[in-house]
Amino acid sequence: MDKEYVGFAALPNQLHRKSVKKGFDFTLMVAGESGLGKSTLINSLFLTNLYEDRQVPDAGARTTQTLTIERRGVEIEEGGIKVKLTLVDTPGFGDSVDCSNCWLPVVRFIEEQFEQYLRDESGLNRKNIQDSRVHCCLYFISPFGRGLRPLDVAFLRAVHEKVNIIPVIGKADALMPRETQVLKQKIRDQLKEEEINIYQFPECDSDEDEEFKKQNEEMKGSIPFAVVGSCEVVRDGGTRPVRGRRYSWGTVEVENPHHCDFLNLRRMLVQTHLQDLKEVTHDLLYEGYRARCLQSLARPGARDRTSRSKLSRQSATEIPLPMLPLADTEKLIREKDEELRRMQEMLEKMQAQMQQSQAQSEQSDSL
Amino acid sequence: MSELVPEPRPKPVVPMKPVSINSSLLGYIGIDTIIEQMRKKTMKTGFDFNIMVVGQSGLGKSTLVNTLFKSQVSRKASSWSREEKIPKTVEIKAIGHVIEEGGVKMKLTVIDTPGFGDQINNENCWEPIEKYINEQYEKFLKEEVNISRKKRIPDTRVHCCLYFISPTGHSLRPLDLEFMRHLSKVVNIIPVIAKADTMTLEEKAEFKQRVRKELEVNGIEFYPQKEFDEDLEDKTENDKIRQESMPFAVVGSDKEYQVNGKRVLGRKTPWGIIEVENLNHCEFALLRDFVIRTHLQDLKEVTHNIHYETYRAKRLNDNGGLPPVSVDTEESHDSNP
Numbered sequence: 001m002d003k004e005y006v007g008f009a010a011l012p013n014q015l016h017r018k019s020v021k022k023g024f025d026f027t028l029m030v031a032g033e034s035g036l037g038k039s040t041l042i043n044s045l046f047l048t049n050l051y052e053d054r055q056v057p058d059a060g061a062r063t064t065q066t067l068t069i070e071r072r073g074v075e076i077e078e079g080g081i082k083v084k085l086t087l088v089d090t091p092g093f094g095d096s097v098d099c100s101n102c103w104l105p106v107v108r109f110i111e112e113q114f115e116q117y118l119r120d121e122s123g124l125n126r127k128n129i130q131d132s133r134v135h136c137c138l139y140f141i142s143p144f145g146r147g148l149r150p151l152d153v154a155f156l157r158a159v160h161e162k163v164n165i166i167p168v169i170g171k172a173d174a175l176m177p178r179e180t181q182v183l184k185q186k187i188r189d190q191l192k193e194e195e196i197n198i199y200q201f202p203e204c205d206s207d208e209d210e211e212f213k214k215q216n217e218e219m220k221g222s223i224p225f226a227v228v229g230s231c232e233v234v235r236d237g238g239t240r241p242v243r244g245r246r247y248s249w250g251t252v253e254v255e256n257p258h259h260c261d262f263l264n265l266r267r268m269l270v271q272t273h274l275q276d277l278k279e280v281t282h283d284l285l286y287e288g289y290r291a292r293c294l295q296s297l298a299r300p301g302a303r304d305r306t307s308r309s310k311l312s313r314q315s316a317t318e319i320p321l322p323m324l325p326l327a328d329t330e331k332l333i334r335e336k337d338e339e340l341r342r343m344q345e346m347l348e349k350m351q352a353q354m355q356q357s358q359a360q361s362e363q364s365d366s367l
Numbered sequence: 368m369s370e371l372v373p374e375p376r377p378k379p380v381v382p383m384k385p386v387s388i389n390s391s392l393l394g395y396i397g398i399d400t401i402i403e404q405m406r407k408k409t410m411k412t413g414f415d416f417n418i419m420v421v422g423q424s425g426l427g428k429s430t431l432v433n434t435l436f437k438s439q440v441s442r443k444a445s446s447w448s449r450e451e452k453i454p455k456t457v458e459i460k461a462i463g464h465v466i467e468e469g470g471v472k473m474k475l476t477v478i479d480t481p482g483f484g485d486q487i488n489n490e491n492c493w494e495p496i497e498k499y500i501n502e503q504y505e506k507f508l509k510e511e512v513n514i515s516r517k518k519r520i521p522d523t524r525v526h527c528c529l530y531f532i533s534p535t536g537h538s539l540r541p542l543d544l545e546f547m548r549h550l551s552k553v554v555n556i557i558p559v560i561a562k563a564d565t566m567t568l569e570e571k572a573e574f575k576q577r578v579r580k581e582l583e584v585n586g587i588e589f590y591p592q593k594e595f596d597e598d599l600e601d602k603t604e605n606d607k608i609r610q611e612s613m614p615f616a617v618v619g620s621d622k623e624y625q626v627n628g629k630r631v632l633g634r635k636t637p638w639g640i641i642e643v644e645n646l647n648h649c650e651f652a653l654l655r656d657f658v659i660r661t662h663l664q665d666l667k668e669v670t671h672n673i674h675y676e677t678y679r680a681k682r683l684n685d686n687g688g689l690p691p692v693s694v695d696t697e698e699s700h701d702s703n704p
Binding site: 034057096171247259 | 490537544561637640641647
């Protein structure tokens with residue numbers, strides 16, 4: 001009986017269609033010492049050659065290099081869905097003899113994206129907000145150490161409340177299976193001890209099937225992911241070609257779950273939790289930033305120095321906006337004036353139309 | 368004097384020009400038995416060897432030393448409990464063992480340097496190491512300078528320093544350069560690429576090439592140093608090692624597995640077993656032969672004749688001379704600022 005059928009069950013489909021048309025934005029940051037296979041892994045994950053023309057500096061050059069933040073964009077399309085992937089790289093991290101505070105530029109970068117979003121959100125023209133916030137940070141841990149190093153701990157402590165962290169053990173083919181287990185446990189213990197919050201997988205809904213639940217549990221249990229990346233296809237005569245690394249004693253297959261956790265990472269990052277990572281970034285991390293930011297602006301005693309003078313004219317009832325540099329403010333004011341004028345014109349037109357139709361109806365009435 | 372008279376390495380026997388007297392008439396003299404006599408003496412007295420290992424934690428230093436000397440001479444810190452944290456400064460830990468093989472006794476001392484390169488700020492982390500090395504030279508100097516010297520001065524000088532390079536596949540790290548730049552002038556440094564089972568053959572070759580070039584560009588002379596080659600034979604042999612084999616890309620292990628019916632030291636992974644002593648897999652055997660089987664004596668000689676002498680000369684020039692000679696006085700250490 002169609003009487004009961006209202007029709008909003010089709011909403012997910014509508015959302016889906018809209019998103020597909022709009023496409024997805026995703027910003028992924030990779031961090032960790034150089035030489036842990038970060039670039040190779042990214043290329044393996046997204047089947048791209050983002051780092052093809054990269055020049056690796058030698059030690060002499062690295063002595064003088066400071067940490068830089070690099071962004072690379074790539075559009076990936078699969079099954080009709082477009083993903084605009086932005087990769088944020090942090091070359092120079094952990095290279096110097098003295099790495100004190102080398103994580104500060106990274107923290108600053110993450111906060112700047114939040115700042116930008118906060119401004120856009122508080123502005124008037126919100127139709128085309130560009131979301132450049134960092135949705136996920138893959139942090140690479142060395143397989144050669146004995147767990148997290150002091151630098152790892154310092155970095156993670158600095159960013160864990162600002163970005164979703166997924167810890168990853170790079171170049172995991174350096175480890176025998178037992179060593180991998182020991183290292184993973186050590187890292188998990190250290191993360192707990194240092195009270196570092198990494199990205200938590202959401203629990204499965206109770207109505208998911210057993211297979212999915214099992215997979216989910218397995219994935220959660222294998223964090224930090226021990227990964228191996230490769231962009232080379234190895235053809236061992238007889239067997240099918242696989243992506244892997246060929247050694248004299250055997251070939252590591254990147255996509256073999258017995259060899260490394262690459263498949264788990266890919267499934268988790270790309271196939272099942274891409275949307276959740278964005279949501280957590282928005283609902284939890286960004287909101288946290290926003291609350292902190294607004295609180296510090298609203299409280300008179302706790303206002304930060306830069307906004308003190310600019311806020312003195314605002315009344316207490318207004319929600320203070322984060323201040324922009326002067327030139328931008330001018331531009332914004334002009335833009336908003338334009339909009340207001342247009343809206344006024346439209347209103348006037350509508351009023352005129354209404355008056356006309358009223359006049360007409362009066363005439364017809366009197367006839 | 369030291370336990371073994373540091374003579375120049377015995378040169379290959381030079382055939383004598385035929386003397387007018389037909390020596391065969393006089394019979395066999397027996398000069399060539401000197402080698403046998405020396406050998407017997409060495410076996411009786413045994414010898415010292417002091418090897419230092421330097422590198423970030425987790426690079427397999429202790430495992431490699433244990434594999435080199437086929438015994439547990441280095442305590443592995445692989446199972447750090449929660450209480451045992453990474454030391455805040457570089458510590459120097461020297462552990463001695465006596466190993467015997469074929470009637471020859473070796474007093475081996477392994478000097479570990481936990482904490483090197485592990486901090487966030489690693490500036491000058493090589494200083495404690497340099498200080499330790501110089502202290503051993505100082506100790507030896509004091510003994511040498513005594514009026515009544517011991518028959519065999521205990522030799523605690525560092526004969527060889529294995530420096531572990533992380534197998535990033537890119538290049539050396541600034542810290543690697545800094546360390547080797549400072550220390551290659553006071554001790555024999557043998558750079559070693561640790562945990563080399565993460566690199567394929569091509570990656571290994573490329574990395575080694577890049578490392579060699581970087582060391583050259585930065586004027587770092589690792590052992591065997593070019594300037595100490597004594598003759599052409601040495602030069603050709605060492606050139607080959609310097610330009611092709613070094614730095615040795617090694618893998619260490621203390622576990623045995625069965626491969627083709629033999630028990631071998633190795634690492635077992637789901638994709639294969641890495642055999643430590645298989646030259647197709649890694650260069651451990653080359654390192655072992657180099658350090659122990661062919662160049663052990665030379666390492667000691669270079670340490671004594673060159674590094675120690677450099678230190679001694681410097682001490683003689685500074686402060687207008689050596690510390691006052693006495694039989695058993697405790698000299699103050701601040702005579703050498």
